Amino acid sequence: MLRLGDIVDSLGGQLHGDRGAAIEGLAPLESAGPSQLSFLSNPRYQQQLAASRAGCVIVSPALQEAALARGAAIVADDPYLYYARVTQLWKARRAPAGAGGIHASAVVDPAAHVDPTATIGPLCVVERGARIGAGTVLKSRVTVAEDCIIGARCLLHPGVVIGADGFGFAPRQGEWEKIEQLGAVRIGDDVEIGANTCIDRGALADTLVEDGVKIDNLVQVGHNVRIGRHTAIAGCAGIAGSASIGAYCTIGGSAGILGHLTLADRVHVSSFSLVTRSILKPGHYTGVFPIDENAAWEKNAASLKQLHALRDRVRALEKKS
Amino acid sequence: MLRLGDIVDSLGGQLHGDRGAAIEGLAPLESAGPSQLSFLSNPRYQQQLAASRAGCVIVSPALQEAALARGAAIVADDPYLYYARVTQLWKARRAPAGAGGIHASAVVDPAAHVDPTATIGPLCVVERGARIGAGTVLKSRVTVAEDCIIGARCLLHPGVVIGADGFGFAPRQGEWEKIEQLGAVRIGDDVEIGANTCIDRGALADTLVEDGVKIDNLVQVGHNVRIGRHTAIAGCAGIAGSASIGAYCTIGGSAGILGHLTLADRVHVSSFSLVTRSILKPGHYTGVFPIDENAAWEKNAASLKQLHALRDRVRALEKKS
Amino acid sequence: MLRLGDIVDSLGGQLHGDRGAAIEGLAPLESAGPSQLSFLSNPRYQQQLAASRAGCVIVSPALQEAALARGAAIVADDPYLYYARVTQLWKARRAPAGAGGIHASAVVDPAAHVDPTATIGPLCVVERGARIGAGTVLKSRVTVAEDCIIGARCLLHPGVVIGADGFGFAPRQGEWEKIEQLGAVRIGDDVEIGANTCIDRGALADTLVEDGVKIDNLVQVGHNVRIGRHTAIAGCAGIAGSASIGAYCTIGGSAGILGHLTLADRVHVSSFSLVTRSILKPGHYTGVFPIDENAAWEKNAASLKQLHALRDRVRALEKKS
Known part of the structure; x- marks a missing residue:
């Protein structure tokens, strides 16, 4: 009360x-x-x-x-x-914030550094060389892998995985040869990361999440991505490797960003939209097939597969007229 | 035999x-x-x-x-x-069903209530105030957070997270101020929840999953969502905050529902389709870009970006003719 | 150095x-x-x-x-x-590869078989009847459920769930009756599986992942799927039940494959594309709504909902001309 x-x-x-x-x-x-x-x-x-x-x-x-x-x-x-x-x-x-501490069931490597005011919840794993900053809270069942750095006042929800290997393979006669991921993940201050979200370690350099970034549940962040400060990313989004997202952006739920692209500051991507080219101008971008009753969708989808031809037919009519 | x-x-x-x-x-x-x-x-x-x-x-x-x-x-x-x-x-x-019990490696808060016939598998976390109903099974590595309630005869697969914070922030000069999530999650009887699926706790009121709902793996359910009884949701779907889904619905794989929308009973959403408005009429709804050979897709996608102009050109031709 | x-x-x-x-x-x-x-x-x-x-x-x-x-x-x-x-x-x-071993915090059933050269990381769960092959590494918090088989030299990242129940229910007067999933998962040699990815056990027969397959984070693989050797699947993709994917395929991020479909060898599916029919010819396939400034998208999306009618109008003009 x-x-x-x-x-x-x-x-x-x-x-x-x-x-x-x-x-x-x-x-x-x-x-x-x-x-x-x-x-x-x-x-x-x-x-x-x-x-x-x-x-x-x-x-x-x-x-x-x-x-x-x-x-x-x-x-x-x-x-x-x-x-x-x-x-x-x-x-x-x-629920007054605790004074920090490591739950007895957590597995924290002796060569990790956990700030005394940080809280490591039950059944978390913090590997060697990892650093957990002041006031940061890892709820239950979070993994922070080798050498990854989490700033101050961050909140990592259950099931988060920081620093799994990026998805990197060199082709060798149709098979895949592992590229060991030698970088880590560096996360700034005041970052919140949702349940079961994954942020991969970099291939050579580190994956970067800047101060104040908020990431929802079940988001995939590939290796060597950079997420600028105070950007927010909604659930189920996927950011492919080496994408660079500016500050103050919002990325909608289930949206995607292809690898190696750049997004300027203050770019807003709608839910379910896939960014296929760099976006250098702030603004609001969308690419979603509009939902409809299934029967109507079927007709329009069939017509869409002939759209280029339809355009040619209109051109022909225009020449005639 | x-x-x-x-x-x-x-x-x-x-x-x-x-x-x-x-x-x-x-x-x-x-x-x-x-x-x-x-x-x-x-x-x-x-x-x-x-x-x-x-x-x-x-x-x-x-x-x-x-x-x-x-x-x-x-x-x-x-x-x-x-x-x-x-x-x-x-x-x-x-594999005769066990008589219930809590695995020695699980972390169950003394102030949680687990029915004696429920089974809490290895490395699960059940926080204070949570309630686990009769005959319910939490397989390995499930988290049920503070004050969340799971009904009877439910089955939660490995990695499920019930009751992480909803994704709620108030903007403050371009930055994000945390809205503490004060609600919980209430799950009815006979609910099955797939591996690594997340159901967030409510902001003020609770997130609700009614009796008989079946949810597949890697599904995201936002805060204050309501899922009506016997609705089934396939893998990788995302339900944004405060969406209200009726009873006897089916939501396809990787489908999405934007926040604050209402779906009537017996609405069927196809895989990969995004619901962007409330759907008040039972039926089958779809919004998917038809797949094609890449070269054909490229032509049609380019034409699609000029579709509105094409429509105007057809209108002009009609006026002339 | x-x-x-x-x-x-x-x-x-x-x-x-x-x-x-x-x-x-x-x-x-x-x-x-x-x-x-x-x-x-x-x-x-x-x-x-x-x-x-x-x-x-x-x-x-x-x-x-x-x-x-x-x-x-x-x-x-x-x-x-x-x-x-x-x-x-x-x-x-x-980091010289260890000689294998089971972390003290892992929960390995006495009736599981773990090769002495395999490594079972902290807080993993290996259920009865499961088999973990030579040199395979389970990083932290991996679950391998009952009777599932992992080959040699595999790498499973944190949060992976192998062998949760497939999503199988029979309808009974609008409600759902559980179909117990009696199969398991069999994974070949040299397979890598990304963080929080889920591979479901089969309904009757087993789910199959062949040698050399590489799967990224947060991927959903349904029951009775078969993934052919050396196929690579990027993050957030979803493969529905009983799909059969050939060898040497690539599946892009957040792509989807509907159930019971067949993909030939050397099929490449773009990110965000949904495969809705079997693809029997090798090649590159795409189905993505092109992203645009939101205002332009809105106009084109509205026109798209009238595309079939537009086609009829063009036909009418052609008849007249």
């Missing part, structure tokens, strides 16, 4: 309402009850505001009047960011 | 043949030998029936005559379902 | 330069310094050769003259293959 007064004392914002009112939890506008705190970040949902039973609502100055018409409110410049900070407050109350 | 008589005594069906005949295993029609049991569920493969060397074949009443012309048969209304039950009989003989 | 003379003594090739020169590492042409060895495998990058500060460069006979104009060189018929072998030499120096 938190009181509204405690919240604004911690996080700022302007409280209109009873400082002593008890808040038992956070909830979306439509389901929040009288002992819950909610927020309205998107003015499109303003209609839900009047109807909400929330005990208090976080709103922007523009919505202050509408909010006060229904009850208590905290006014903040960025209600969504304010909400994020309330979740942090909540989490800290419920 | 099972005798044909034992099988029909356990599962019903009408045996035409020697009750005492010994069956050493199950095999597909084309490879089954005289000591093996096979089945024919699809009448299209009836030709294979005559040629099969199987010791006995499970068939529908419609195919009884054809089956008896070649040898022993079990006649059942739904041969495929009957076959499924024979596999269960076989498995039960070969 | 290796001397140039040691390298050619081990691997052959023709050294032009000082046998005693010390090499401290390998690096790409553009970043290599005077104590590093580099290579030029693609004649397109010949311009980089003159500018490189590398202590020595591996080149083909055709580039010998250009290489010698700038300094020391090793001339080899296939510089990329030679480079692969130098990485192996380097790795062997740095």
Whole structure:
């Protein structure tokens, strides 16, 4: 339980309402009850505001009047960011961060270096030469392989694999000869990596993940990739080897980036889209086959296989006309 | 080894043949030998029936005559379902289900609740407040995080992660501020979850997987998703946050569903298709670029990037004509 | 550190330069310094050769003259293959292969058979009846389930799951009845399997991965798939049940192959392409929606949903003209 007064004392914002009112939890506008705190970040949902039973609502100055018409409110410049900070407050109350430590079931090589304030969860593996920075948390069943470096305040979710071999083979008469992967992975500060995501070690140089990068679950990051600072990558995306992604990019779910390409800063790739050439201009890029009822799709897909010919037919008609 | 008589005594069906005949295993029609049991569920493969060397074949009443012309048969209304039950009989003989228990190498928090009939396999992690229902089996290396609830008779394959943080961040001047994920995951009864699949905990409310849902390997289920009962999701699919999928749906392999969308009951999404709007009508939906020889694809893909212009050109021709 | 003379003594090739020169590492042409060895495998990058500060460069006979104009060189018929072998030499120096052994934290069933020269890393699980061949290495947190067989000299990266149940259910009035997966997985010699990749056990017969196959991270291989020898599969690909892939194929990243299809030998599937029919002719196949600026994509995608109608309109114009 938190009181509204405690919240604004911690996080700022302007409280209109009873400082002593008890808040038992956070909830979306439509389901929040009288002992819950909610927020309205998107003015499109303003209609839900009047109807909400929330005990208090976080709103922007523009919505202050509408909010006060229904009850208590905290006014903040960025209600969504304010909400994020309330979740942090909540989490800290419920589960105070430990002082670090290595779970007894983890396997940490004596020649690894784990900062004393880092937390290594159950059944993790940290190999020789690896370094885990201050305040970083490895949840359960994470592997950080040989010589890989994780910065400060990172969070690695269960099943993450940092530093498996990159996929490198030289062809030899149709067979494949292993190229040993002699580089490692270097991850900056404040990076979060989702469950079962894999970041491969470099072939010669290192794979690089810069400060503030956020990666979702089940993402594949190939060897020698560079991911620029504060870029976010959604689930199931795949980044092929030696791709270089700029800063402040967003990569949608299940998107892909072919190897050796460069993405400038502030490039946004839609879900399910495959980047096949370097993108040097910031912007929003998409390549997705639109979904349709199956029967309609079948007709259009069949026509698509003749599209080049159709274009020639139109050209012929134009010449005639 | 099972005798044909034992099988029909356990599962019903009408045996035409020697009750005492010994069956050493199950095999597909084309490879089954005289000591093996096979089945024919699809009448299209009836030709294979005559040629099969199987010791006995499970068939529908419609195919009884054809089956008896070649040898022993079990006649059942739904041969495929009957076959499924024979596999269960076989498995039960070969590896009797244990009476539950927690493997010595698993890490189970004292404040987790594991039903005494549940089985927690080697190197699993069950965090505080988690609940594992009656008869549920966690194979090796499964994580069930804090406060997540798994129902009865579920089967979680190796590497599954239940309850990692959802991918939630508020933007702050181009950087990302963590939204702590305060919800959990609630999974119903009779749910099966494939290897290395991830189901994230909710941001505020819980992520929900209803009774009888079957999820394949390497599937990503985002925070606050709801998956309706008896829906099946094939491998590598990705379901973004707050999507609500109805009951009795099927989601194909590597398919995707964007966040906050709703799918009605009995919606079937093809493999590799991305759902970009809510689908409120039951049916079969597809969006896949048809594969072709690379040279043909290149031409058609290039034309596709001019398709809108082509449409305008056709319009112009129509006006002229 | 290796001397140039040691390298050619081990691997052959023709050294032009000082046998005693010390090499401290390998690096790409553009970043290599005077104590590093580099290579030029693609004649397109010949311009980089003159500018490189590398202590020595591996080149083909055709580039010998250009290489010698700038300094020391090793001339080899296939510089990329030679480079692969130098990485192996380097790795062997740095981390001599162990003599095998089972890490104390691994859970190996007494009824599994692990060759004494195999290495079972930390927190792996090897179930009863499984067999691990000579010289094979399971890195950390690998599961090899009941009765699965891994050949000699294989390398399985962290989080790999071999032999989870295939995704098999019989429909029963809209619900799903489990088909127990009674087969196993058989993997040949010299196979490499990437982090968090899953290969399911067969329903009746076994799933087969032949000699020399290389599979990247986060790949899903369904039950009863067969992957022919020396085929390579890139990250995030999904192979549905009972697909049969020939030898010497390459499957691109995030590509898919539907169930029960056959691919001939030497079929190459591009990244992100879905194979929806059997491919019996060797060649290169693609099906990807070309990426574009989002606004342009939106227009073309909308037109695509009318493509079949557009084709009819062109036909009508042709009849008129």
